[in-house]
Amino acid sequence: MSADPRLRSRAQQQQQAAAVPPPPPPPMEPQPQPMGMDGANDAPAGQKDAVVDRFNLKFCTVCASNQNRSMEAHLQLASANLPTISFGTGSLVRLPGPSVDEPNVYRFNSTTYEAIHNELAQQNTQLYTANGLLNMLGRNLTIKRFPERFQDWVPGKPRLDHEGDKGAHGTEAGVVDVVITCEERCFDAVLDDLHNKGGKLNRPVHVFNVDIRDNHQEALVGGKAILDLALSLNEAAGKERDIHGDNGWDRGSGSARGGFDERVPEIVAAWQERWPNLPALWSLAWV
Structure with a gap:
């Protein structure tokens, strides 16, 4: 008895199907990043943990008594290898x-x-x-x-007696590029004091305020936000120096410095989108 041709055709189809590899699985849907305590996305800050060693901006953190908020931020910046000093503005x-x-x-x-x-x-x-x-x-x-106390700080006075402080490396000359306060009254006090000091070094300094409630939990969250801002500023400054060189940077002039200063508003705007519950202020001053 001859074989049924329909069965033979079906067997051939099965052999051909087995020879064709199955299609690849569809790509995975992107998963949302975990949200921080204040609704900010913690992932971008974590991805910036590796600080560029070839150049770092110098930072100063400020609160009322140099105890809670400014010290938490000081610790987080110093732990990221950023040169950091800190102060209070109270009497x-x-x-x-x-x-x-x-x-x-x-x-x-x-x-x-x-x-x-x-x-x-x-x-x-x-x-x-x-x-x-x-x-x-x-x-x-x-x-x-x-x-x-911030008002007792003399810009340009060497801080060689602070070599044991965390973040001291890079701050020996007593100058900073960025001041970050943690309360609006501290922001006002810093700007008033810098104005009264007269900008004798003729060196620009960017002053920011990140409004943080004075308790331990929010100081920890605020410290993360300040670190995120600091790393964003530091990254931009490093790129400008790569493009233009560092000529004139320490005097607050030159193409690299000018390029960095121009980029600060967009950096602050992008940071504020990541940390919408921490209102920020910004001003350019002189030391």
């Missing part, structure tokens, strides 16, 4: 006490973080552990010795 260092009417008050430029830590621990260990002050001061004393 005295003020920390919470046993009641609203009884703050703990200390002098800038002399009272060490270690001394403040030991005094508060002796006063009431339970209270100052519960409100996070002892932990904050323990962090601070690993960054530098004592809180400093």
